[in-house]
Amino acid sequence: MPNLFDPLTLRGLTLKNRIGVSPMCQYSANDGIANDWHLAHLGSFAMGGAGLVFAEASGVEARGRISPGCLGLYDDMHIAPLKRITDFIHSHGAAAGIQLAHAGRKASSGLPWNGGGSLTPEQGGWPVVGPTDTPFSPQSLVPHALTADEIADLVQAFAAAAKRALAAGMDVVEIHAAHGYLLHSFLSPLSNTRTDDYGGSFAGRTRFLIEVVDAVRAAWPDDRPLFVRLSATDWVDGGWTGEDSVELARILAQHGVDLVDCSSGGVIPGVQIPTAPGYQVHLAEAVKQHAGIRSAAVGMITTPEQADAIIAEGRADLTLLARAVLRDPHWALHAAQALGHKAAPPKQYLRAYA
Numbered sequence: 474m475p476n477l478f479d480p481l482t483l484r485g486l487t488l489k490n491r492i493g494v495s496p497m498c499q500y501s502a503n504d505g506i507a508n509d510w511h512l513a514h515l516g517s518f519a520m521g522g523a524g525l526v527f528a529e530a531s532g533v534e535a536r537g538r539i540s541p542g543c544l545g546l547y548d549d550m551h552i553a554p555l556k557r558i559t560d561f562i563h564s565h566g567a568a569a570g571i572q573l574a575h576a577g578r579k580a581s582s583g584l585p586w587n588g589g590g591s592l593t594p595e596q597g598g599w600p601v602v603g604p605t606d607t608p609f610s611p612q613s614l615v616p617h618a619l620t621a622d623e624i625a626d627l628v629q630a631f632a633a634a635a636k637r638a639l640a641a642g643m644d645v646v647e648i649h650a651a652h653g654y655l656l657h658s659f660l661s662p663l664s665n666t667r668t669d670d671y672g673g674s675f676a677g678r679t680r681f682l683i684e685v686v687d688a689v690r691a692a693w694p695d696d697r698p699l700f701v702r703l704s705a706t707d708w709v710d711g712g713w714t715g716e717d718s719v720e721l722a723r724i725l726a727q728h729g730v731d732l733v734d735c736s737s738g739g740v741i742p743g744v745q746i747p748t749a750p751g752y753q754v755h756l757a758e759a760v761k762q763h764a765g766i767r768s769a770a771v772g773m774i775t776t777p778e779q780a781d782a783i784i785a786e787g788r789a790d791l792t793l794l795a796r797a798v799l800r801d802p803h804w805a806l807h808a809a810q811a812l813g814h815k816a817a818p819p820k821q822y823l824r825a826y827a
Contacts, residue, residue: 477781478814481790483731485696486644488568491784492805493525494518495771495793496572498543500584505532505545507554515558518798519567520819522805526567530574530649533634536599537575540582546573546634552641559642565819570645573634575627577655578603578616604658604665610742624671624681632688646693647700648685652739656682657704661713661740679721683728690729701725702734705756708744715759722764732767733760734793751779757789769793777808
């Protein structure tokens, strides 16, 4: 079996190792535009040895941003600042990715260090949308229920964002269909009670995502991989399940998706999730073993030995780290040392690894 420092080839892209940096919102953009914070933040992970560095969830339209501080890919003005970052990531031997997202009924939120919560128009917020007019929580904004024509427009917004990601030099795009955001809210029966072609049955609830996948795959070059992030379970009776995720993953593979990134939860508030080290790995393992598609594991993966075991035991093809690399941007270099592999830091840092 491969280990953490073996390469991974996906279409025409070969990652130098199985360590990826998960998309993490920074709430630091203006009008969706990346800036020096994003360069330093994302660039540090490439310098630190990760094989794949994802930029955060980026709105495919302005109202699809989680907060006013989130990145966007809804305008050509977003391309050049991101290209500056991908060029730097590439210069350190890492691949660059970005997550195409729409926050749906969880959009128009305040910055977390300002208390979060829904923003009214008077506070700089905007109207939100969802599968129905049911809000995420009693304190959340009431969403507009998308019509079939509006859904079709959003499908094209995802495709347009993928073209901008290509112009910005991205190697991978990931469609965000997790954490209660728009596409996940269509998947889950807890949030999607529609009775038209986009609701009801499994086929109806997955229709929007599959249409987005087809549009993005058509806009994205054949030699570049396409990922989808799923909340692989809602952790609630009557919600989306691991079995649903395996079934959907089989379909996604047939529509040109190369890897399913397996997270969980987020579609309704107040759910008790049994968090523990590697608590979502079994979801990635089920997708990998039963859906005929590669998978990524994410969630409380913190030690080199833990990450290496996930790959070596065939439970996932890629590990995606978040808080661990915020604490240590050079996590991959330190993992190489811990596991007996040669670390390859930037030449400016060689003296620290002698």
